[in-house]
Amino acid sequence: MGRSKAKRELGHAHLERLVHYYHFLGERVALDEKATVSSRQLASLLAMDDTQVRKDLAMIGVRGVPHVGYSAAEIMQAIREILGFGQVHKAVLVGAGRLGGALAAYHGFMKYGLRIVGVFDDDPGKIGTAIEGHLIYDTADLEKVIERSQVRLAILTVPAEACQALADRLVRAGISGIWNFGPTTLTVPERVVVRHEHIVVGLAELAYHLQRSLPGEPHHEPDPE
Amino acid sequence: MGRSKAKRELGHAHLERLVHYYHFLGERVALDEKATVSSRQLASLLAMDDTQVRKDLAMIGVRGVPHVGYSAAEIMQAIREILGFGQVHKAVLVGAGRLGGALAAYHGFMKYGLRIVGVFDDDPGKIGTAIEGHLIYDTADLEKVIERSQVRLAILTVPAEACQALADRLVRAGISGIWNFGPTTLTVPERVVVRHEHIVVGLAELAYHLQRSLPGEPHHEPDPE
């Protein structure tokens, strides 16, 4: 399929919108091969401007037809290509705690190309046991597995204190991307992509808006400074 | 302390930066009461522009002193106030699965004012048992607890199919904010704040950059369309 790829780099907001479209089309639009969707439909359902939708789709090379709209299947295929959902992204998951387990258990990731090829922990009580169908390996063997399986992505779900040291090891082992769920900022060489899942930002945003929407009840804690 | 509050509404990016500052100061800066930090220091450590830092701090009412910098303690206190970290945010957690458990277990949240006052599930095998020190209640009792404890925030960690129905119930029960970890978009009245933790966005961003940084290896899967 000779569709042209994105002309220029997509920013965070673009990627987020693309995921949104993809997700939404997959979820609610009936996908027989010929289903179409107009920019206006997509926009209204996602509470945004329809010009934005057309811009986004143009940017990833999807062309619509006037009076008809866009092919839903074509949109999804284009997003899949741009975002790499059709590829297999092999990943190691380091840290077999509760969060690690939750991620390992989430089969929805497969739809997006993520394949966890090894789960690691350094707790001798966990090594050798299984979590969500994944055998837990000794973190000491991390480099071996990364090299042997040509893994490029690492998911980090370890306590804050261990994050940076592990990131250093992962970088040395040749990892290209780190998905960090620890509450700490990592320092890595430029060639390595890091995505920091900073859960507290979500809480902060909620707390901020909650506070604003109901300025009446000032149930402050005693805050001795 | 007569510091003036933020003049106008803070956007997502602002809030994210504030959390970043807060986190960073708490993590790496020695906090005796008199520690100071310059906008340049903060900026360089977070790889951003120092004017931005000064703007952000001015916006939340923190004043620095020329030649000296800002009081780290004052920055933290101001952020705590603006973001409501000093208040107690009572929350119910619905869905005692792995992710719910991970969230319930994360004691770091207490620092930010979040207090989970009830964990709910509708699995009879789970009701009555404990998860991370929280007794699991029957989801049927959700409304009762919300009302009795004056809970304003709900954390949703249930399967996609159950999300919307639960959101409806939470809204009717008077909840003001929903922190949704399910892979689905919620429809709620305007007065309710929703924060959707869309995990796939993180994966998409990584996959996209990974793909770009190494355009050589085209290990595409056979993708029969």
Add this chain to the structure above:
DNA sequence: TAGATTGTTAATCGATTAACAATC
């Protein structure tokens, strides 16, 4: 055809960055 919808250019808006005067 007429009406609907795309695609693109121009206008607006907001956020970031640069410049620099004020200040300790």
Add this chain to the structure above:
DNA sequence: TAGATTGTTAATCGATTAACAATC
């Protein structure tokens, strides 16, 4: 004082929105 740092205004940049011609 001189140098460093804040605070703010102006300039730039990019992203969003509006307008509208092209098109089926």
